[in-house]
Amino acid sequence: MVRVEFYGLARLRAGVAGAAVEAATVADALAAACPGLAVVRAGRVAPEYLLSVGGGRFTTNPDDALAAGDTLLVLGADAGG
Amino acid sequence: MHGYHGQYLRIDATAGAARAVPLPEGVLRRYVGGVGLAAWLLHRECPPGVDPLAPENPLAFVFSPLVGTPLTTSAKFAVAAKSPLTGRFNDALSSSHFALNGKKTGSDALVIVGRAAEPSLLLVDDGAVRVEPAGDLWGMTTPDATAGLKDRYGPDWSFAVIGPAGERLVRFATISHDNRHAGRGGLGAVLGSKLLKAVGVRGTRRTPVAEPAGVVAAARDLSARSFGPATAKYRELGTVANLLTFNRLNALPTRNFQAGQFDGAEAVSGEALNAAARVARQSCAACTIGCEHIYALASGGREPPVQSGEQGADATRSPGTVRLEYESLFALGPLCGIADRDVILRAARLCDDLGMDTISAGATVGFAMECAERGLLGNQTPPPIPLPRGGRGDRKEGGRRLGASSPSPRGGGGRGEGSLSLPVPPPPAGEGEGKGEGAGARGRGLPHFGDGDGLLSLLDRIGRRDGLGDLLADGTRRAAEVIGGGAADFAPHVKGLELPGYEPRALQAMALGFAVGTRGADHNRSGAYEVDFSPDADRRHGDEESARRAVETEDRAALIDSLILCKFLRGVFPDLWAESADLLAKVTGWDVTADELRATARRVIDAKKLFNIREGWTPAEDTLPKRFLGEPLPDGSAPGAALPEGRLRAMIRAYNLARGWTEEGWVGSVLTPPSAATCGGWPGGPGRPPPG
Numbered sequence: 001m002v003r004v005e006f007y008g009l010a011r012l013r014a015g016v017a018g019a020a021v022e023a024a025t026v027a028d029a030l031a032a033a034c035p036g037l038a039v040v041r042a043g044r045v046a047p048e049y050l051l052s053v054g055g056g057r058f059t060t061n062p063d064d065a066l067a068a069g070d071t072l073l074v075l076g077a078d079a080g081g
Numbered sequence: 082m083h084g085y086h087g088q089y090l091r092i093d094a095t096a097g098a099a100r101a102v103p104l105p106e107g108v109l110r111r112y113v114g115g116v117g118l119a120a121w122l123l124h125r126e127c128p129p130g131v132d133p134l135a136p137e138n139p140l141a142f143v144f145s146p147l148v149g150t151p152l153t154t155s156a157k158f159a160v161a162a163k164s165p166l167t168g169r170f171n172d173a174l175s176s177s178h179f180a181l182n183g184k185k186t187g188s189d190a191l192v193i194v195g196r197a198a199e200p201s202l203l204l205v206d207d208g209a210v211r212v213e214p215a216g217d218l219w220g221m222t223t224p225d226a227t228a229g230l231k232d233r234y235g236p237d238w239s240f241a242v243i244g245p246a247g248e249r250l251v252r253f254a255t256i257s258h259d260n261r262h263a264g265r266g267g268l269g270a271v272l273g274s275k276l277l278k279a280v281g282v283r284g285t286r287r288t289p290v291a292e293p294a295g296v297v298a299a300a301r302d303l304s305a306r307s308f309g310p311a312t313a314k315y316r317e318l319g320t321v322a323n324l325l326t327f328n329r330l331n332a333l334p335t336r337n338f339q340a341g342q343f344d345g346a347e348a349v350s351g352e353a354l355n356a357a358a359r360v361a362r363q364s365c366a367a368c369t370i371g372c373e374h375i376y377a378l379a380s381g382g383r384e385p386p387v388q389s390g391e392q393g394a395d396a397t398r399s400p401g402t403v404r405l406e407y408e409s410l411f412a413l414g415p416l417c418g419i420a421d422r423d424v425i426l427r428a429a430r431l432c433d434d435l436g437m438d439t440i441s442a443g444a445t446v447g448f449a450m451e452c453a454e455r456g457l458l459g460n461q462t463p464p465p466i467p468l469p470r471g472g473r474g475d476r477k478e479g480g481r482r483l484g485a486s487s488p489s490p491r492g493g494g495g496r497g498e499g500s501l502s503l504p505v506p507p508p509p510a511g512e513g514e515g516k517g518e519g520a521g522a523r524g525r526g527l528p529h530f531g532d533g534d535g536l537l538s539l540l541d542r543i544g545r546r547d548g549l550g551d552l553l554a555d556g557t558r559r560a561a562e563v564i565g566g567g568a569a570d571f572a573p574h575v576k577g578l579e580l581p582g583y584e585p586r587a588l589q590a591m592a593l594g595f596a597v598g599t600r601g602a603d604h605n606r607s608g609a610y611e612v613d614f615s616p617d618a619d620r621r622h623g624d625e626e627s628a629r630r631a632v633e634t635e636d637r638a639a640l641i642d643s644l645i646l647c648k649f650l651r652g653v654f655p656d657l658w659a660e661s662a663d664l665l666a667k668v669t670g671w672d673v674t675a676d677e678l679r680a681t682a683r684r685v686i687d688a689k690k691l692f693n694i695r696e697g698w699t700p701a702e703d704t705l706p707k708r709f710l711g712e713p714l715p716d717g718s719a720p721g722a723a724l725p726e727g728r729l730r731a732m733i734r735a736y737n738l739a740r741g742w743t744e745e746g747w748v749g750s751v752l753t754p755p756s757a758a759t760c761g762g763w764p765g766g767p768g769r770p771p772p773g
Contacts, residue, residue, distance in 0.1 A: 008322030008352070011352055012317060012318055013317075047310045047652060055330050058614055058615060061616075078311075
């Protein structure tokens, strides 16, 4: 299982804090956890979102592989303010 | 000339007179406006070595060529002076009708020197200047003073005002306008030192643009893009969304930077605030983004324990709502161990009313909490500072007054008494000693982490310079020097400016940005966190490549702050440099290019650094407090993240070289240490504008 966690705008729009899904890639995990969120559009991560695997590594590649036990964080793109 | 008036107004508050000083087009093209032009002006107008609170220290309100155009977010201005908090170059930006009306007075900048004879109001009316008594406003909160001035002078005027904190020379006092704040570095104290409660501006003089149709078309296009996904976060949730994200990344400064995660984060998160307390969303003047989220204070909740002024209970009346940003939320919440949403909202409102920078205020209280819990607070006596004559904070008439009962900023016989100092009363010994961390502080009535009433009380005492608040009103660097006992090791500042809400050990490119910042620890002049949050960097192991990339974020900020546009727009520009050149060309008629603007940004950063060198900067200033270089973070998603000093120094070297400076950070060969110490300014003598 992969854990997907939503923060900020993503949580506001998804209406949930997270979900546990079966997925092999970032795109699969997002599609399974909250398809209506449309984090990936036309094969790219939408500009309002930022993705991190486990909080350490950031990714913009929807095809990145995930392993069982990974946590995918869906964050807001801009940290400033 | 298009986009500019081609002059600045040099105003002498002592004499109540002004003279227009020409601004050559070549200078305007090299420095554009905003922060860039402010840097040039301070080199020209600020005497080397001046006391920041002396009459001779100029305070500059600087506009830009885009002010007055229909371009979204362009109603902005910079305020700049040598900072009383850092002793270095300081600029703070804000957005309001003050920018629009200020530029319509007929000048590209207002530079104020001198000191009024009594608490006064400076009015700039279409280029004519007068100083009027304002004793009836002295002691008023910023919103009450603003409302009173609007009532008195009418809607054609805009005002920049200080609150009680600025009057009392709190070194992190703000300047408020339309209830927004030019927040960092204590510019409100500079205005207060001139005995000016407010600056009012009104005018009718507009500047033509070179291509009116082109500017309108560009404005329409930019506005349309400002409604898009790149600004969605700011519209829908606001910057408070950062809190829970940073907590998850172990990057949320907690309990005076002792941890990167906060147990109460969910309770005070932007998401929770949005659901429970948000009542409205607003925009700055001439802005289409609408990032201001307004929250309601809980009805029936605890009133802040504000010391009542001469109006008694009136001093505690709650205005009901407050605007909140992430920086205020983190500083008045997790940084002080506060998990009570309403306490944070009240604290933010109190800072706004008093006119205090929420970052420095929260950081200073958090620092005091740790000092208290370590048993370091006792009989400290703040060093005296000279106080301007005539500014007693005890006027009675009208308005809400916080702390107006205090007879003087130092608790003595009024500002007319000159240098005063007040010992902090020793805490009662041994009363109610509890167990565990902070028990001693709690038992002795000193502030401790998680103590909401203590936070509110201490903020009010800082704003009034009362007791312990008097010591803390000088910021963490000076307070640590007085407190001693190793407090300097965990005083959270760089160059005297308290750190914003980015844990440096978990965001190490940002750590570099803090260390080298010309105004101190700063998240608005360096966007190095963008490097930390990118796929090709390791935020927990900063390196030389991170440093080189951080330079680019600083350059972009320098351009945006000189144009001036809102940084929340940055995501809508596929190519900031090219689009900025196009916008500037349409406004000014110059054949400006992206490459020219890159050089301009570098020049602006060089000018700020050269100002600091002139004022005594040394490479030793470009560092972080020992805590960050010696203590790893505790558990979390960045377990054990540490920033060894050698790693930071390597990043700083890479940064300096990428800037074209020496490894140590001296700017070129012009002002190496021997000449910096002797020439006092630019080649050719002090007061000359920077080259280039």
